[in-house]
Amino acid sequence: MKIVIDTSEAIAQKAAEKYVELLDAKPDAVLGLATGSTPLGLYAELAKLCARGKITFAKAHSFNLDEYMGLEGTHDQSYRYFMNENLFSHVDMRIEETHVPSGVDVTEQTAADYDKLIEQAGGIDLQLLGIGNNGHIGFNEPNTPFGSKTHIVELTDSTRQANKRFFNSLEEVPTHAVTMGISTVMHAKSIILMAIGAGKAQCIKDTVEGPVTEAVPASVLQLHPDCTVYLDYEAASLLGK
Ligand code: F6R
Numbered sequence: 001m002k003i004v005i006d007t008s009e010a011i012a013q014k015a016a017e018k019y020v021e022l023l024d025a026k027p028d029a030v031l032g033l034a035t036g037s038t039p040l041g042l043y044a045e046l047a048k049l050c051a052r053g054k055i056t057f058a059k060a061h062s063f064n065l066d067e068y069m070g071l072e073g074t075h076d077q078s079y080r081y082f083m084n085e086n087l088f089s090h091v092d093m094r095i096e097e098t099h100v101p102s103g104v105d106v107t108e109q110t111a112a113d114y115d116k117l118i119e120q121a122g123g124i125d126l127q128l129l130g131i132g133n134n135g136h137i138g139f140n141e142p143n144t145p146f147g148s149k150t151h152i153v154e155l156t157d158s159t160r161q162a163n164k165r166f167f168n169s170l171e172e173v174p175t176h177a178v179t180m181g182i183s184t185v186m187h188a189k190s191i192i193l194m195a196i197g198a199g200k201a202q203c204i205k206d207t208v209e210g211p212v213t214e215a216v217p218a219s220v221l222q223l224h225p226d227c228t229v230y231l232d233y234e235a236a237s238l239l240g241k
Helices: 009-023 040-051 079-086 108-120 157-166 182-185 198-209 217-223
Strands: 002-006 029-031 060-063 066-068 126-129 152-156 176-179 190-195 227-231
Touching: 002 009, 009 040, 009 126, 009 190, 009 227, 060 079, 060 108, 066 079, 108 176, 108 182, 182 190, 182 217, 190 217, 198 217, 198 227, 217 227
Parallel strands: 002 227, 029 060, 029 126, 126 190, 190 227
Antiparallel strands: 066 176, 152 176
């Protein structure tokens, strides 16, 4: 793992550089994307670079990590809605080439079809990840098998509590989601993991310095040949201690 530590603004800029390099070299690259608070700075940076003509997504394809079950793409807490609002409407990506797993009528078959779609697109070139306080990546909660493909998950109480800030009440937070599996993520050619804030310091320490264990899903990234971890000073504060 390569570790980059800087301010949250600087890591967003440095991560954005990776996209400039990738799309310069491979305009039709397949991007694996994430939602949540962490990528917002990066997405704003990509929108700025696109407006200045420094990057184009015109030929790119994207696959998001996950979606809440039971929410239509028009629901303002769905991840499809989040992506449209925070990235797709600000860059020149063809909306029909952006994929977010559907949160409605989800079955194990539609989940498996998502993996097939990724394969047919040639596999993910660069996968972006945030990390949950419990070490989850995508919605792969602790003890998800490393061999998992896209699948349906029951969200843990801690994840629902963490995400309740976006809903009116805990009851409104969906209980299930569909997520790329750990194996789906590990098949990406390159991976970026980003973490911001002191609340992520312990899971980052466990991910980077702890044993590779299904109890800390992100620790599997130690086994990936090309994974860069971008941390702000707070998220990196427990490293080496
Ligand atoms: C989002 C996702 C999640 C988040 C993680 C961190 O698509 O898959 O794993 O990356 O929960 O969320 P934030 O960035 O809001 O702290």
